[in-house]
Amino acid sequence: MQIEADAVGDVVRRLRRAEGQIRGVIAMLEDGRDCADVVTQLAAVSRALDRAGFKIVASGLQQCMEAKNSGEDQTVNLERMEKLFLSLA
Template sequence: MQVDQTATGDVIKRLRRAEGQIRGVIGMLEEGRDCADVVTQLAAVSRALDRAGFKIIASGLQQCVTAAEDGEDQSANLERMEKLFLSLA
């Protein structure tokens, strides 16, 4: 199952934002910033990555539903999507 093209752009934006946040965290560590500030930024990065993953999973689930409406058996794909979702949870 491929990532839907409409979701790809949004996911890439989220990942680029996370990439910038990670660079910021590295800079904070190099500057010797307070650990609470660093952890706060790490939590923001983690949320950004989770949202990117959930967007990809949502896209896959949408494809499964559409295919199921067209009469295709999607049980294997839905099981796979469930495992992916749980890996992020």
């Protein structure tokens, strides 16, 4: 199973955003910024990575579900999968 092209684009954008956030965290550390500010930014990076991972996993799960239940709206199931995935992170 392959990741859908639109999902790949979304994941790449999320990862590039996280990459920028990580560079920002490094700069904050080098500049001697407050610990609480650094931790807040690290948490944001972590959430961005979790969401990118979810998008990859959900794309594969959605393909499986669509094959099994062709024709049904999967929006509700996708939202439930996201909530479940993020609860494990």
